Amino acid sequence: MSIRKIVKYGSDVLRQKSKEISKISKKIQVLAEDMLDTMYANRGVGLAGPQVGELLRIFVIDVSDPKGPCNPMVFINPKIIKKDGAIACNEGCLSFPDVYTYVRRYKNVTVKALDLKGKPFIIEAKDGELLSRAIQHEFDHLNGVLFVDHSRNRFDADKVLAENGLPPVQADYLLEEPELEEIIVRENSVIEDKMEENEE
Ligand code: ZN
Secondary structure (H helix, E strand, C coil): CCCCCCCCCEEHHHHCCCCCCCCCHHHHHHHHHHHHHHHHHCCCCCEHHHHHHCCEEEEEECCCCCCCCCCCCEEEEEEEEEEEEEEEEEEEEECCCEEEEEEEEECCEEEEEEEECCCCCEEEEECCHHHHHHCCCCCCCCCCCCCCHHHHHHHHHHHHHCCCCCCCCHHCCCCHHHHHHHHHHHHEEEEEEECCCCCC
């Protein structure tokens, strides 16, 4: 068990595509434990392989109440097999300390992945709940996509990035997502809570 260093925005590692995990070896088990330790130590709700410099298709999530018991979840070689609806939410990321901005997400997602024993499982996350948003956020990391790419307003994002000494939004990576934006505006589905907010 150890806490690993989190790769910060600006590093090229975060833009690379991660590789499938062919065997759930001891090394992968240790990596998953370290990722959970690192996530808890930084009070995050999710962490993906590239964020600790490992370009492997693995992420961890815990969306349980920080005051209650832990509920660590490990996703290996995940695939999003269903997605629909749209919401906007105020999101952050452990690779972007203190940066929050409104992004577009699907409302409902179904993910299929392997657990640490190599057993397949399917999780359905609905209604824009934290789990649904976290799955989409962490899954993106495995493809080199970052939450600011989903920004509803890149100028707002640039402002908060600059305030925290981070590089601006990269225009080449910006996602337009008109189909999501249309639903968000029509349904006025905006979640105000900050994701990955610290307990204090
Ligand atoms: Zn992130």
